[in-house]
Amino acid sequence: MNTSLPYDRYQRQLILKGFGVAAQDKLRGSKVLVIGAGGLGCPILNYLTAAGVGHLGVADHDKVSLSNLHRQILFDTNDIGKYKVDVVKGKLNALNPEVEIQTWRDQWTKQHCIDYFLEFDVIVDATDNFSSRYMINDASVLLQKPLVFGAVSQYEGQVAVFNVKQDDGSFSVSYRDIFPVPPQDAEVLNCSEAGVLGVLPGVIGSMQASEVIKLITGIGNPLVNKLWNYNVLNQSVCIMDLVPRKDNSGGMPLNLDQFLDTPYDVQCGLNVDHQNEINPDTWKESYMGNFLVDIREPYEQPRLNSLAESMNLKLIEIPLSELESRFAEVCDKNLVLVCQAGKRSLHAVDLLSRMNINSVAYSLKGGVNGLVDLKWLSNE
């Protein structure tokens, strides 16, 4: 009779054909680092803790906010304002006290990657921006750690397992093989800009957790050299076979010194000048006479027409993608640019100044989301 009573908790997976005590021992002996405790991180951490991974590292510098709760399922209304990792630690300890939880509540940096990746068996990317994603990918390649990648956009998600040592000793493809050059963060909308159906990161994070368990226990075939794509609207799945890229045109750092010198935030356009950023109060006091340029795509909601009417604003709608070609419409006007979250409008101001605009352009901090929070604008 098996006397290892602590394993009673895992009885339903222990009795699985191909799993058993051997797989459970591997989970208990493993260390997994999850970077990001948001929409993806919550289900990943929840399932890995429940499954009995021995040691979990969790990094996130954010605090819980109300708009997190529709998808970040480890948090409840009472947690608003608390550091995510502090809440997560409490919830996970309650779920499974056998799992050791290590947390970081500072911003995860290149130095963190170098200092801590080697202590873990698997790295999980549950972040929400390209700057972090490229940094984590490159560090995983340089430090030879398998990386479980997941990302979402509106109704779609992607999962892949990168950088796994293969039978011939080489490593499987990484994110740089698919997309060698980092996109500017403003080019691709994230959740705060484009929105996300709450259940979607649940699906994608759960997929990531299952890939972690497969990697550690050796069961099944992880998504190595494959990119799994999912669309929640029609439940369609598309799996793409990935191939290594021969050239290094994207600027993957070749060693840790180059890695430390790689300006990920600049490459991803995060390091923009905030000098021309104004908050809604300053806008209301001083710049309501400027033309308000809504640079969002036509489908992004809520629109600003009713606000413009009630506050007597001069509103122009020019999507960011058309700003260059329609420069003549704005080049001699004083402007306040607005987007959904205040990120793309910063880039747009930068773009206009590089095009030698003859007038003054400001970016509205917090964007339309900020105006909704202030209740100047309603979502309906």
Place this chain on the structure above:
Amino acid sequence: MIELLFFGQLTDVTGTSTMEWDSVQDTDELLKQLLYKYPQLSKMKFVIAVNNKMTTETMPLNPGSKIAFMPPFSGG
């Protein structure tokens, strides 16, 4: 004919996730025709897969080929 599949924000430009296209010789020619019809795609990053296999160079296309255009996602 060939079948084109678009993912993520690319569908904001094309207005649809799938479309039929007249057969063309290879992925280069297809890309040229697509960018002519949808110039905004030139500003977007994506990887091309032919019959579910990612391409890193020009690939010949046959009638019935399925060509997928996949952009990077950043959300989490």
